[in-house]
Amino acid sequence: MNPNELNKALSKLPLGDIKYFESIGSTNDEALAWAANDAKDLSLVIADEQTAGRGRLDRKWFTPPGTALAFSLILRPTTDERPHLSRIVGLAALAVADALRTRRLTPQIKWPNDVLLLGHKVAGILVESVWSGEDIDCVVIGVGINVLKGSVPPADLLHFPATSLEDELGYPPDRLEVLFDILSNLIDMRPQLGTEEFLNRWGEALAFLGEQVQIEVGSEPPILGQLLGLESDGSLRLRDGHDKTVAVRFGDVRLRPLA
């Protein structure tokens, strides 16, 4: 990825500052440190390669050089956004999903933080916060997308099947165009974060809607139930085996279809 081309490709977006790295440990780590310092709203950290990319609970995220998108966007939430920060992961997932839809793909969001194409993971999102006392000062939205075939990790390293945009499209898409579309979607959708319409769009994009799923929460026995949709804060709503509606919050959760 060429930093001049990157700046040019993003010049029409109202971003803060941009930091580009040919290789970095994790863009989220860099963005969290920058956010705790003086980063402006909508500042971006992006890398061609990550050597210590992270998923949730310090699981590894693979970003080999020259093949993927790995970036972290810093948001300084407005007063209106503050009550809805648990929806930010949905904002990022919908921004990715919409960018794939414009390429005639059919993405689905595997709650809480994955984007799937035909049941295969093509993108993962990691939202982290910088706190100032009791309040969230900044939110860092980390996004990893498998763009070219070479970004897909070997199957034996995965718990869930993975794919790339190139595999699904049949041609290699331009990484910078995909990046532009995602950021532009996210910025456009941001003012709707607290609306019912946003929640409905997010809910409609969920994978396994109406299906039986299994959710593992930490080391507790799995919850089995029918996936009904989202609660207002973005928690997942299920109907369990006793016909009771239960809400599953974000955290140490893994969702799987009951195949």
Ligand code: BT5
């Ligand atoms: C995620 O976690 O899916 C969130 C990934 C976020 C990555 C971005 S890249 C930019 C920013 N900087 C960072 O350091 N992170 C963010 P989780 O749901 O915990 O899934 C992690 C699991 O996905 C791993 O345990 C692997 O099984 C699998 N995995 C790792 N790399 C993958 C890849 N490239 N494609 C598909 N699956 C992958």
